[in-house]
Amino acid sequence: MSNPVAQACSFLFVPATHSERLPKALASGADMVIADWEDAVAPADKPAARNTLLQAVALLDAAQRARVLVRINAEGTPWFADDLAALGQLVAQGLAGAVVPKAERVATLQAVAQAAGPQAALLALVESVAGLDAVDALAQAPQVARLAFGHLDFQVDAGMACGADEAELLPMRMATVLAARRAGMAAPIDGVTVDTQSPDRMTHDAERARRMGFGGKLCIHPAQVPLLHAAFDPDEAAVARAQRVQQALREAGGGVCVLDGRMVDAPVLLQAEQTLRQHARARQRHAGR
Template sequence: MSALLHNACTFLFVPANRPERLAKALASGADMVIADWEDAVAPDDKPAARLALEQTLQLLSTAERARLLVRINASGTPWFDDDVQALARLVAVGAAGTMVPKAESAAALQQIAAAAGPRCALVPLVESVAGLDAADALARVPQVARLAFGHLDFQVDAGMQCAPDEAELQPVRLSLVLASRRAGLARPVDGVTTDTRDSARIESDTQRALRMGFGAKLCIHPAQVATVNQVFAPSEQAVAHAGAVVQAMQAAHGGVCTVNGKMVDAPILHMARQTLARHAWAEQRRMRAG
């Protein structure tokens, strides 16, 4: 898996049948862009959406192609086989891989990987109770890069009626975080915030994702990207503290020490290094954009 996909904090959807939006999405600051052949495209428009994306990809640079995932239609739908064949052609010319909706079966993921080739990264979207039950198996499929949570479809499948804070989904989110950790994957990708104008809500939802152990969030509008990136990037104070922790532990030769009156030991050092790694990624993004 590429370092880009491993570290990405923002995954922005764009309808694949609107190729003029792809350049805007790639310029939005999003780490990854997901060209959508599934929910965003009506059934009659799906063949044209495949063709449009293949044609548009030819106009992109190598670096832009590496930031592109394609959300195919789910296994068992009438469009799945054609989608997978088109996906293989896109991956062959540099696309990163695919987001797999309604992921419930390791065998289906393996089928996609076999058809699209070893360079195709897989991001299974867990959107059902069956998908949650299979989370460990999905996470352990060799080409899976990260798990993602489709919390809106999950609520429908489970018959849930969540409050605005979605507290009812905390056990589900935690299950995906733990399944990712057990499989040695990068931290999972949390679901969308449907309100594209409420910046406080997108910030709150992203803060929750960060607290729960997610490393990224799905976005449905370019206006959401900057806020999500900002939340996942540590503050200047957090970076300064993390640097102080690392320096103090080095001076103590790995032993227990204190920083600002608080004990520092191995777990605190590990968290500090994670903070510095997130900061380094945010700086890389800033330099790419600048």
């Protein structure tokens, strides 16, 4: 559990121009907070956003800084080079790393990693057809701890018009999950739920992400964080079942056995162990807040 980016489930965005929101976001219960220099900041405010974040980070303690990522502007924009320079300063102060938008090339991730320093973790945001095409290479780029699927920008790039259930995006979501698995990295992060007024929609999206093999979601409002955790953290019944599976296999000497009329074998044990690891992380989250 030494890498907070790899272990995190909830990633809460906050505009970097609003320094007062950063401590509040950290106190929201989110595992990680993403200070945003990209979509949340108007072009004229980009330089001020860098300075504001540098000043805000100076007021945080070490544990808080380790839970903050910064989303830089994409390569090819006028702000990319200056963002990299400021990113290096932030990581030197203890920030966890960077979210890299419009990730499409390994060379881009290498440039960000070099600017940020070897201790920085990168989250590669797949938001385009080209990014999805290169997803296996992106997953194996240096210092990339997680992949994330930016489904809103992806729809625009692909010329898609998705229905409310976003069924059209299931193949792209699955491709991202499988790429992370092939790379042997932590499960990827699903995109945001834009409806901040509907708890049911957030719960639906979070449960879909969990079922598909994602490890969490990006959030845009603090109220979404507990709903996300409720969908991903195992409940008491699931934990008790996992413990019983472990016990049954121990009593069977590690072989196949039957529990409550159902066969229990190695895959069932692995699933139980995963449930217990998720439960341990949930307990750690509650203990640390």
